[in-house]
Amino acid sequence: MIKKSILSISLGFGLSISAATTTQTVINNYADLVYSTYSDSLDRAVVLQEDVEFFISNPGVMTLEMARESWKQARAPYGQSEVFRFYNGPIDSDQGPEGLLNAWPLDEAYIDYVEGAPNAGIVNNVADYPVITKDLLSSLNELNGEKNISTGYHAIEFLLWGQDLSATGPGNRSYTDYVIGLGQNAQRRATYLSVATDLLIDHLQTLVDAWEPNKNNYRAEFVAKNQKEALNNILAGMIYMSGDELSGERMFVAWETMGQEDEHSCFSDMTHMDIQWNFWGVANILKATGILSLTENTVLSDAINTRVAKINKMLAGLPVPFDQAILDENARVDILASIEEMEELAIELVELSEELETPVQW
Amino acid sequence: MVRNLVLTFFFVLSFNTYSSEKFPAGAGTTLDLSVNAFSHPMAGTRGMLRRYFQTGNSFFKGAWVTAPSSTPLRDGLGPVFNATSCTACHFLDGRGRGLPDTDGPTDISLLFRLRQIKENGEVIEHEKYGGQFQPHSIEGVKGEGEVFVKFETIIGSFADGETYELKKPNYIFRKLSQGKLGDTTIISPRVGPQMIGLGLLENIKEEDILEKADPEDRDGDGISGRVNRVFSVVEQREVLGRFGWKAGKPSLLEQNAAAFVGDIGITSYLFPKEECTYVQLDCEEKKTKSDISKHLLNRVTEYTQLLSVPVRRNFDDPRVKSGQKVFNQISCQACHTPSYTTGNQSKFKVLNNQKIYPYTDMLLHDMGDALADDIREYKNEAQATTREWRTPPLWGLGLIKKINGHTRFLHDGRARNLKEAILWHGGEAKEAKENFLKLKKSDREDLIKFLRSL
Numbered sequence: 001m002i003k004k005s006i007l008s009i010s011l012g013f014g015l016s017i018s019a020a021t022t023t024q025t026v027i028n029n030y031a032d033l034v035y036s037t038y039s040d041s042l043d044r045a046v047v048l049q050e051d052v053e054f055f056i057s058n059p060g061v062m063t064l065e066m067a068r069e070s071w072k073q074a075r076a077p078y079g080q081s082e083v084f085r086f087y088n089g090p091i092d093s094d095q096g097p098e099g100l101l102n103a104w105p106l107d108e109a110y111i112d113y114v115e116g117a118p119n120a121g122i123v124n125n126v127a128d129y130p131v132i133t134k135d136l137l138s139s140l141n142e143l144n145g146e147k148n149i150s151t152g153y154h155a156i157e158f159l160l161w162g163q164d165l166s167a168t169g170p171g172n173r174s175y176t177d178y179v180i181g182l183g184q185n186a187q188r189r190a191t192y193l194s195v196a197t198d199l200l201i202d203h204l205q206t207l208v209d210a211w212e213p214n215k216n217n218y219r220a221e222f223v224a225k226n227q228k229e230a231l232n233n234i235l236a237g238m239i240y241m242s243g244d245e246l247s248g249e250r251m252f253v254a255w256e257t258m259g260q261e262d263e264h265s266c267f268s269d270m271t272h273m274d275i276q277w278n279f280w281g282v283a284n285i286l287k288a289t290g291i292l293s294l295t296e297n298t299v300l301s302d303a304i305n306t307r308v309a310k311i312n313k314m315l316a317g318l319p320v321p322f323d324q325a326i327l328d329e330n331a332r333v334d335i336l337a338s339i340e341e342m343e344e345l346a347i348e349l350v351e352l353s354e355e356l357e358t359p360v361q362w
Numbered sequence: 363m364v365r366n367l368v369l370t371f372f373f374v375l376s377f378n379t380y381s382s383e384k385f386p387a388g389a390g391t392t393l394d395l396s397v398n399a400f401s402h403p404m405a406g407t408r409g410m411l412r413r414y415f416q417t418g419n420s421f422f423k424g425a426w427v428t429a430p431s432s433t434p435l436r437d438g439l440g441p442v443f444n445a446t447s448c449t450a451c452h453f454l455d456g457r458g459r460g461l462p463d464t465d466g467p468t469d470i471s472l473l474f475r476l477r478q479i480k481e482n483g484e485v486i487e488h489e490k491y492g493g494q495f496q497p498h499s500i501e502g503v504k505g506e507g508e509v510f511v512k513f514e515t516i517i518g519s520f521a522d523g524e525t526y527e528l529k530k531p532n533y534i535f536r537k538l539s540q541g542k543l544g545d546t547t548i549i550s551p552r553v554g555p556q557m558i559g560l561g562l563l564e565n566i567k568e569e570d571i572l573e574k575a576d577p578e579d580r581d582g583d584g585i586s587g588r589v590n591r592v593f594s595v596v597e598q599r600e601v602l603g604r605f606g607w608k609a610g611k612p613s614l615l616e617q618n619a620a621a622f623v624g625d626i627g628i629t630s631y632l633f634p635k636e637e638c639t640y641v642q643l644d645c646e647e648k649k650t651k652s653d654i655s656k657h658l659l660n661r662v663t664e665y666t667q668l669l670s671v672p673v674r675r676n677f678d679d680p681r682v683k684s685g686q687k688v689f690n691q692i693s694c695q696a697c698h699t700p701s702y703t704t705g706n707q708s709k710f711k712v713l714n715n716q717k718i719y720p721y722t723d724m725l726l727h728d729m730g731d732a733l734a735d736d737i738r739e740y741k742n743e744a745q746a747t748t749r750e751w752r753t754p755p756l757w758g759l760g761l762i763k764k765i766n767g768h769t770r771f772l773h774d775g776r777a778r779n780l781k782e783a784i785l786w787h788g789g790e791a792k793e794a795k796e797n798f799l800k801l802k803k804s805d806r807e808d809l810i811k812f813l814r815s816l
Contacts, residue, residue: 088396094767105436107427107446116430120501148425148446248416256417257658261433343409361393361405 079277243346388716418665438653451554460775561667685812730788
């Protein structure tokens with residue numbers, strides 16, 4: 001225990017660890033990081049659940065605001081966990097809950113009313129779905145392999161904020177949507193919100209279980225597997241997050257289409273933070289695992305550290321909200337520049353994977 | 363000058379490295395063999411091109427929603443449709459399942475083309491249901507119905523006495539919203555194929571395809587091979603058909619635009635008309651204007667052009683090598699042409715001058731009664747008849763199980779594995795099938811091993 005804390009103090013941030021760092025230490029450190037990130041996500045989802053329950057039993061301006069604030073807090077650790085994808089781990093294997101947790105963009109009208117369609121969605125479809133349950137919502141998510149999204153962070157986000165019809169702020173759903181007698185199907189909407197939040201917790205729990213230390217679970221397999229393969233998984237997550245998922249799918253697509261729907265958290269206008277959290281996920285791995293110390297190529301590891309710091313600064317400086325930034329001439333230049341930096345980082349991480357003799361193709 | 367020389371030298375070197383059969387997509391072959399193996403851009407795609415791929419991917423994966431919505435770039439779904447996204451039928455850029463294990467509803471990835479024979483013998487799109495059957499619809503519009511399958515068992519045996527069972531699907535249309543289909547309807551089932559290497563197929567030189575066409579079977583080998591001549595809405599003239607189960611579309615742009623409107627109800631500048639027939643008044647009332655911009659349609663097309671093909675597995679296994687010999691010995695290669703060198707007309711360098719191994723001649727072949735859409739022979743899609751299918755490429759076959767969780771093949775997924783896929787072959791492929799039946803067991807197994815290595 002003491003030994004471990006001394007080690008983590010000596011790590012510093014991004015500086016090379018002592019020569020004693022082994023590949024196995026890096027792999028173990030990674031497993032610890034994954035576990036703590038999912039644990040944080042679960043803890044904050046539990047707080048979100050409490051605030052959601054409080055809101056639906058006492059709908060009001062303040063209680064709604066509290067639930068929204070808890071949703072934002074709950075996103076922070078989850079956003080940082082997304083770098084643990086892209087290698088068929090517990091999150092995105094065939095049976096993994098990724099699609100149930102974080103699928104987007106979603107068809108709002110699949111869930112609840114939207115402008116111009118007051119009776120749309122599962123909430124208002126009493127005939128086909130008389131009772132809203134966990135099983136029902138899970139079965140309707142990505143029904144038939146389609147992308148109809150009924151569960152996860154963004155479904156909850158939509159139920160808390162509503163459609164974002166404003167240029168300057170987020171969605172503006174009224175708490176009266178949840179007041180019985182005022183909002184159409186208020187009770188069903190409340191049940192939906194409550195059930196969707198319960199599901200979020202269930203799914204996060206499976207991830208925490210999969211990575212818990214000293215259990216017969218995925219983590220045990222991961223730390224025992226061929227070291228090169230484990231390193232390859234770790235690096236692939238970082239490379240695909242930096243070079244494709246974040247810079248490409250989440251930023252460039254929105255940049256190119258200038259479409260509000262192509263921002264990640266479009267109802268709450270929290271996309272600017274989603275972007276930063278996703279990137280922190282990459283930086284967290286570098287910091288927490290000491291993976292850079294496995295290479296003697298200090299030119300490369302210094303370049304990676306420098307670029308990570310630069311990208312962090314660039315992303316923090318992007319104007320808010322993101323759905324307006326993608327329309328602003330000056331902001332667009334900055335967004336594109338940060339995208340290019342992330343691609344450069346991906347190329348450097350590919351080089352790192354080659355140095356570590358477990359090349360990730362990108 | 364010096365620089366040019368160096369570059370040329372490097373190019374030659376890399377060309378040789380990647381011209382082996384191990385790399386079916388040449389230098390762009392992907393090495394990833396995970397469930398994402400079909401979803402990568404050609405290796406080394408960088409910068410703006412890689413980002414365009416991302417944008418296209420986003421519109422390939424994303425769900426289309428009912429208009430009007432607060433997501434105008436992704437609305438315009440329907441009024442009638444088969445699925446709400448491309449991914450629904452090409453999950454992870456792979457292949458649709460098509461059919462269930464036992465009698466029951468067909469899979470979402472299986473669609474049906476509909477044609478009607480007029481009294482004068484002319485074949486037109488179905489008057490009441492249009493050219494394609496769309497089970498689903500947006501709110502306020504009636505979907506066209508449901509399709510069930512009932513299997514019939516066909517039993518046969520190999521020359522060595524080993525028996526086999528095939529399951530012939532019979533399709534039953536129920537809850538039809540516009541009345542009966544009628545006896546003069548031709549029903550053509552088609553499943554979503556894997557999306558890999560399409561840009562390379564598009565870049566096979568036309569003369570290389572024409573060279574193998576032998577419509578009158580002048581060489582007398584029992585195999586003709588016809589070109590499908592199709593009308594290109596882009597070029598406004600008849601051109602060589604390449605894509606779709608009957609080679610009915612000349613290019614990926616037109617294939618994608620047609621799939622958007624037929625499968626999802628997403629109109630575009632190329633196909634601005636929704637699939638509503640004159641009796642579908644609710645459909646007509648809810649139809650939307652052009653739903654996907656030219657710009658985004660181009661991105662999706664670039665995406666489909668850049669999808670790579672995974673590296674071969676077990677390439678050097680002696681049994682795989684022996685299976686490859688069997689493949690040639692029983693004349694599979696007569697239609698499943700192993701290799702081409704692509705042309706140099708693509709705007710993407712990674713697609714030009716690549717030695718590729720798709721195993722298709724891109725031509726139409728009569729595949730016999732069992733696989734035909736209809737016992738009568740009619741033109742079904744441009745020049746392609748109810749009996750003809752374009753030779754499907756074989757690359758990626760061995761990975762379908764990993765990526766899509768099934769091993770169903772052929773145009774509606776009736777073959778439950780590769781052996782059955784071969785056994786369904788008839789018509790021009792009858793002799794190859796009969797050769798297969800005569801093989802000794804170890805040769806049959808080696809052949810399957812070879813196919814799985816692709």
